[in-house]
Amino acid sequence: MRSPLPSGVYLLSLGIFIMISCELQVLGFMPALAADLGVSIAEVGYLVSAFAASMAIGGPILMLALSRFPPRMILACLYAIFILGELFGALAHSYSQLMLARAVTGMVSGAFFGVSIGLCSRMVDPKDTLRAVAMVLAGIMLGTIIGLPLAKVIAEYWGWRESFYVVVALAVFSAALTLKAVPSLPAEASHPLKQELKGVLDVRLWWVFATSFCVIGAVYAPFSFIVPILTDLAALPEGAVTWLLLAYGLCMLAGNYVVAALAVKHAKATIMGGLAIMISVFVMFALFADIGWVAVLCLVLLGFCGVSLNPALVSRLMSLPQGQRAFINTLHASVINAGIMFGSFAAGLTLDSGFSLHVTIWLGAAIAILGLTVLGMSPQLCVSSAQTASRLPQTD
Incomplete structure (x- = not known):
C-alpha cells in the first residue's frame, strides 16, 4: 500500500494551479481584452509569450537571488511578489x-x-518522488481544467479585470495554507559557481532541455489561439468551447498520471509515443479543422499526449547528477516556458503575416517532428545505481 503524500505537496500543486491560471487567463477572454485595450488578437497572444519569456529569463535569476534562503521563506517572497504583480494587472489601463x-x-x-x-x-521518500512530482505538476492540468474556463466565464459575466482579482484571492488563500503546511527545511547546500556551471554545461542536460522545449512549444503553437480556432474554424458555439476546454483539461489530468506511471521505467519511450500521437493528431486537426466533431476529437487526444508528458520530461531530468536541484528545476521550467514563448510567438507571427489559423496547427506539427528528431538523436542517460536510488527508479 502506498504511503499518503504530505499535505504540503497538494498545496504546492495548488500554487502551480494558480500560476498556470494566471498564465492562461488571457486566452479565455482574448476578444474582450483586445477590444478594451484597442489591440489585435495576435497582440493579446503575445501576452502569453511575454509571461513565458519572463518565466524563462527572470525565473532562474530570481531563484538564484533567493536560493540562500530556506524554502518556506522563498515561497513567502514569491507569493508576495506574485500578488502585487497580479493586482497591477487588474488595474492596468494600457x-x-x-x-x-x-x-x-x-x-x-x-x-x-x-x-x-x-x-x-x-x-517524500525517494520511491515516492515521481508520484509527488506528478501531483505537483497536476496543478498545470487543473489550471487548464478550472482556471482557463473560469477566466472565460468570469470575463463573460463580470469582466476580464475580475478574473485577475479572483487569482489574487486564491493566491492569498494558498499562501496562508502553504506556509503553514510546508515543513521548515534548511536552505539547499550551496555549491561553488564552477561546480554549478559544470552541471549546467553537461551536454546530456541540454538534450533533455531541447526535447522539453519542443514538446511544449508544439502544444502551445495552436493552443495559444485555441478559442478562435474552435469558434472560427470549427464553427463551434461559445458556450460549447468552455465545456471543451474543461474536457481538454480533464484529459490532461488523466494523461499526467498515466505518463507518471509509465515514465518510472520508460521515460524516453513514453515521450516518443506521445510525440508520435501528437504529430498524427495535429495533421488530422489541420486537415479537418472545419469539421466540428473532428476538432473536438483532436482536442481531447491532445490533452492526453501534450502537456501531460511533463512527468516523463522531469523524470529524464532527475536521472542526471545535479547541483542545487531548485536551480536546475527552475532552469528546466525556463526552457519549457521558452518553448511556450516560441510556440505562441511564432504562431502569432504567422497570423500577423496574413496566414490562416490552420497554419498555427501545422506549425505545432512541425515543432513536434523536430522534438521527435531531437529525442531520437539524444544520447543515452546513464546514471550510477547510487544516483538512481537517491532520485528515481527510472531507466532511459
Whole structure:
C-alpha cells in the first residue's frame, strides 16, 4: 500500500494551479481584452509569450537571488511578489502596463515551479518522488481544467479585470495554507559557481532541455489561439468551447498520471509515443479543422499526449547528477516556458503575416517532428545505481 503524500505537496500543486491560471487567463477572454485595450488578437497572444519569456529569463535569476534562503521563506517572497504583480494587472489601463504585470508574475511563476518540484522531492521518500512530482505538476492540468474556463466565464459575466482579482484571492488563500503546511527545511547546500556551471554545461542536460522545449512549444503553437480556432474554424458555439476546454483539461489530468506511471521505467519511450500521437493528431486537426466533431476529437487526444508528458520530461531530468536541484528545476521550467514563448510567438507571427489559423496547427506539427528528431538523436542517460536510488527508479 502506498504511503499518503504530505499535505504540503497538494498545496504546492495548488500554487502551480494558480500560476498556470494566471498564465492562461488571457486566452479565455482574448476578444474582450483586445477590444478594451484597442489591440489585435495576435497582440493579446503575445501576452502569453511575454509571461513565458519572463518565466524563462527572470525565473532562474530570481531563484538564484533567493536560493540562500530556506524554502518556506522563498515561497513567502514569491507569493508576495506574485500578488502585487497580479493586482497591477487588474488595474492596468494600457497594453504596456498589462505586459509589465505579466512579466512580473511570469518571473515569479518560473521560480515557483523550480522551488516546488525541488521541495516536494525533499518532503517524500525517494520511491515516492515521481508520484509527488506528478501531483505537483497536476496543478498545470487543473489550471487548464478550472482556471482557463473560469477566466472565460468570469470575463463573460463580470469582466476580464475580475478574473485577475479572483487569482489574487486564491493566491492569498494558498499562501496562508502553504506556509503553514510546508515543513521548515534548511536552505539547499550551496555549491561553488564552477561546480554549478559544470552541471549546467553537461551536454546530456541540454538534450533533455531541447526535447522539453519542443514538446511544449508544439502544444502551445495552436493552443495559444485555441478559442478562435474552435469558434472560427470549427464553427463551434461559445458556450460549447468552455465545456471543451474543461474536457481538454480533464484529459490532461488523466494523461499526467498515466505518463507518471509509465515514465518510472520508460521515460524516453513514453515521450516518443506521445510525440508520435501528437504529430498524427495535429495533421488530422489541420486537415479537418472545419469539421466540428473532428476538432473536438483532436482536442481531447491532445490533452492526453501534450502537456501531460511533463512527468516523463522531469523524470529524464532527475536521472542526471545535479547541483542545487531548485536551480536546475527552475532552469528546466525556463526552457519549457521558452518553448511556450516560441510556440505562441511564432504562431502569432504567422497570423500577423496574413496566414490562416490552420497554419498555427501545422506549425505545432512541425515543432513536434523536430522534438521527435531531437529525442531520437539524444544520447543515452546513464546514471550510477547510487544516483538512481537517491532520485528515481527510472531507466532511459
